[in-house]
Amino acid sequence: MKELFEILVKKRTSVLIVLLAIFVAMVVTYSLSRLKNRFIKFIPAFILIIVGTVFLADGWTNILTARGINSLYYAMIIGTSGVVSLFFALILMNFKRK
Numbered sequence: 001m002k003e004l005f006e007i008l009v010k011k012r013t014s015v016l017i018v019l020l021a022i023f024v025a026m027v028v029t030y031s032l033s034r035l036k037n038r039f040i041k042f043i044p045a046f047i048l049i050i051v052g053t054v055f056l057a058d059g060w061t062n063i064l065t066a067r068g069i070n071s072l073y074y075a076m077i078i079g080t081s082g083v084v085s086l087f088f089a090l091i092l093m094n095f096k097r098k
Contacts, residue, residue, distance in 0.1 A: 014073075021077050025085035033092045041089040048082030055079075 025044060033041040052075045059071030 018077050018080060021081040022084045025081040026088050029085045029089050030092065033089065038093060041092060042086065045082050045086035045089055048078050048085060052076075052079030052082055 025048060028044045029041050032044065035041075055071045055075035055078060059068045059073075059075055062068030062071065
């Protein structure tokens, strides 16, 4: 029972980390959308997606080690927040259109 509780706590913590990363990406994207240039709001999304891809490549090459598993975990967090930021920037772009 104690092991099950530890697994649930770890999963809850990882879900909170993913939600926090998505929130930070959306806040940065929204704050950049206030600028005059229309395409500057896409910069955080592209940076997050590229960094997530680097972590994915590192994790895939070291899949059998603890470092590889951690890299895949970070790739999931960073990549998810990058994709959400990209879609949020697209939504903001449609609302700003005149």
